[in-house]
Amino acid sequence: MISLPEPAHPVDLLRFNTCGSVDDGKSTLIGRLLYDSKSLMEDQLQALERSADITGGGHINLANLTDGLRAEREQGITIDVAYRYFATPHRKFIIADTPGHVQYTRNMVTGASSANLSIVLVDARQGVIEQSRRHTSIASLLRIPHLVVAVNKMDLADWSERRFREIRDEFETFLPRLDIKDVKFIPISALDGDNVVKPSRRMPWYGGPTLLHHLESVHIGSDWNLTGFRLPVQWVNRPENPSDPELHDFRGFSGQIAGGIVRVGQPVIHLPSRLCSRVREIHAADGPVDEAFCPQSVTLVLEDDLDISRGDMLAELDTPPGASAELHAKVCWMHPRPLQKGRKYLLKHTTQTVQAIVTSIENRLDFTDLEPEPAPSELALNDIGEIRLKTSQPLSFDGYASNRLTGSFILIEPGTNATAGAGMLFPPNELVKPEYADFAI
Amino acid sequence: MSTPVSPMQNYHIDHLEYLETEAIHVLREVAAEFERPALLFSGGKDSICLLRLAEKAFRPSAIPMPFLNIDTGHHFPELNAFRDRRAKELGAKLIIRKVEDAIARGIAIPSPGEVSRNRLQIPTLLAAIDEFQFDCCIGGARRDEEKARAKERFFSFRDSFGQWDPKNQRPEIWNLYNTRVNPGESMRAFPLSNWTEMDVWEYIRKEGLEVPSIYFSHPRCCVRRHGQWLPVNHLVPPKKGEQVAELTVRVRTIGDIISTGCVESPAVTVDDILAEIAAARVTERGSRADDKASEAAMEDRKKAGYF
Structure with missing residues (x-):
């Protein structure tokens, strides 16, 4: 029996999305990440091989892994957001594979809205096109904290450092107009795997991390908002016919903390009434706690009996909304x-x-x-x-x-x-x- | 406050805590936004996690919705016994609707020679939704199970025929879920959408959850069929020329007794199972014959109203 090593520290979760235009190789990139990080299973490979034999002339198409719907396989496109999961010893990952055609921009917004990081794929032969600007500005608009520009198909651009620099320079002309703080440029070949999981021997001029290494190490600890406590009230918790008599008067306000930290004894303001009270109890997932923070789901009990219902908000007094x-x-x-x-x-x-x-x-x-x-x-x-x-x-x-x-x-x-x-x-x-x-x- | 706070470290949530808060958020949205929700509870590992999350989402209140199970009549007996006991322990109302009864009433019609009850679950489920006027059914499906599921939303809209339209799904942005349905339409909600098989077992370990015995290794008579070990029982008798082998096996995923493959395994604890999954080279549903029917088997069933 193989023993599972206990992680030395809690494993955290990075959510990212991939975007690029049609044929920039998004699905191939995801297939490559899964394949090279050994997250693909034998039956998935067999299914790929089966479809390769039938429709692909014997060539395995990694894109078939994520293009799950019949219409997608028929048309060779991604029509909706597909979610994929993989893990390395350092992190767990959720990928939102979002399509690139103009008419499906809404899916990119969907996939990117919860992401910590966006990968914008650029075809090394084509360089920056309108879609690249569109995807980058959507990532900026959504305030995705981290951006990776993956210059793909370097195999078709003679592994050229000059071409990579041209594309980076072109990006850097419009990046200052956007709100993205952390941008990383990585030259890759999703088809061959260069700089995806393994460093490329064919681009010795590139000294940076591989894409996977960057995904594993980018700092996401501060991506959650820990200033200005906010609790949108989701559900009022009033036990019906409780067997415990102490619960007869229990009235808690449940919700997911949308910002900041809340502590027992802290004054809070109720909106829209603008009446104030103090936090008497905080019930977190595993029972009562002294403090809780974004994005935990909690149930708060207040000192005063205020008229509070779903849709209201409890917030910090010092930094109110x-x-x-x-x-x-x-x-x-x-x-x-x-x-x-x-x-x-x-x-x-x-x-x-x-x-x-x-x-x-x-x-x-x-x-x-x-x-x-x-x-x-x-x-x-x-x-x-x-x-x-x-x-x-x-x-x-x-x-x-x-x-x-x-x-x-x-x-x-x-x-x-x-x-x-x-x-x-x-x-x-x-x-x-x-x-x-x-x-x- | 009783304890002083040390910096940053305390404000970290790990991946299981993230998945937990996300699932609780979805469960509470269902309770708050729907008039007649139900929780689909089979007794399988995913719905066991779902149940624990529901306990956490609503306590000290009881889980504010009934449990619903569609019994194909081909369930593993261990699973049904576990299902009934857990519902009783939680004091929940458990509604069971049987495929057999649906066939008898002409709601579900088997095609000639059709032995599997997999397809027949669909009309049975839709009839139960109609009978109780459920406007939302919460299920334990996960996106990592299957590639059609990988495209489904947390809140999956179903038209008045119970159908899923994969090309016309509502975008889900941030944690804002559009739960609105017109009369006759309904929703399926999947709080475990972002969980993987590994996450489910890690959560079972973390929470110390009890799971049905068939997930752990036990002796069982099996026959080799289509590259899988199928358990021998009254519905799966050995065919002529097939060798019955007594093996030490467990199940990774539980479907019907006629389509659930067993895997040879010495795993007797949750830790053993976690180690086994970490080293596994086939997916969980690789042992489910119902998904192997075609590349789009799951997509087609979901379009017809499947879970």
Whole structure:
């Protein structure tokens, strides 16, 4: 029996997504990562070999590993976000394989929204194209903390350092306009495996890490937001007919901490009432604790009996969120029916759903030069632009740049219930203040 | 506060804690957003984890929804006994709907010579959803199991026929789940979407969860068929010329007794199983004949309303 070594430290999790245009080799890259890190199993290889014999003229197509749906195999494309899992002794990984064709940009937003890191693939022969700029700016818009530009198909570019540098220089002309702090350029060949898991002997001029080594070592410890406590109330926990008489009066507020740290005894403000109380108990997954932090799921019990329901928020007093029914946001439009001024949607923000009306469309991003085009008549499928909205009730929110969870929302089309757009809020104009200014902390 | 806080180290969540908080978040969304949810509980390892997560999500309250199981009549007896006992221990309402009854009532119609109950689970499940007007069923499916599942959402929308439309799925962005359905439509929710087989066993170890005995190695009579060891029983009698071997085996994944392959294994503890998976060279569902039918077997079943 092979013994499993206990990891010396807790194994953490890196979520990343891959993006590039059609034929940039995304699926091949993922297949390569799985294959070379020995995360592929024999029956998966056999299934690949079977399809290679039938349709591939005997050549194994690593892309068939992730292209799971029939239409994808038939058309040789990836039509939806596919999730893949693998692990090394250092980390566990969740990959969102997101397609590159223009019409499926919404899937990239989906796959990237929860990622710590994005890999943008560039074909070494083609260099930077509109899709590269689009994918990079979406990663920036979503505030993905880490970016890797993988210059792929170096085998078809004579393993040329000069070509690699040209592409890097071209990227660096527009990177300063974006909000990405950590960018790494890696020359690879996904087909042959160079610099994916094993260092390439054919590119001795490259002294950096392989892609896998970078994925294993990039620092993600500070990717969660630990400032400004926020708990969107998800579910009110009131035991029905408890056998334990002590639970008759139990009233807890359950939710996933969306920012910061909460401690027993800490004053908190309830929104929208702006009434204050203190935390009496914190119940975490394994029972009562003295403190809890983002992104743990907890149930809080307060000192005072406030009227609190789903959709409300409990927040820190020192660094409160803003509150407003007038919202200013960037949205990515995901529905064939365009967003237009005057249209009404349902807006889901944290745990509450309200009605919203589009009051103006300020601009639309042009991916050819990354400049905003002012006052467009509408935002079509896969467009990104700035809009203003008015909601039926004020929201308690933060700017997306400071908190991804309390600064984001989705728009739902009434009737069809389709998820039509993803929004990222600008910082609030005004922060909330407690109802009673003389409240003693 | 009773204990002083030391810096950073305390604010780290490891991968299991991450998967746990994500799953609890999904379970609470179901409880809060749906009127008549149900939790699909088979007694298998994934639904055992699901149950523990539900206990954690809602305590000190009880799990605020009934359990539902579709009994094919071809389940391993050990599994059903375990299922019934766990539901009783938790004081939960366990609803069982049988494929046999669905066949008798003409809800599920076997094709000539069809022995497997796998396909017939679909109309049985849909009839149960209709009977109780469930608007959301929580399942323990994981994306790493199979490549059609790899494309499915946490909240998987089903039309009024229970069908999954893989080309027209709702995007899921951040942790904002669009759970809205019109009357007659429903949702399947999969809190374990991001878990792997290894994560499930690590969680079983961490939580000290009890699992049915057939996951651990035991002696069993098997026959070799289509490259697998199938357990011999009244539905799988040895065919002419087949040698019955008494082996020390366990199951990695539990389906019906006619399609679940056993693997030879000396693993008698959860630690043994973890070590075995770490060294495994075939996937979990490599031992399930129902998935081997074709490249798109799972995709086709899900489109028809499968779990």
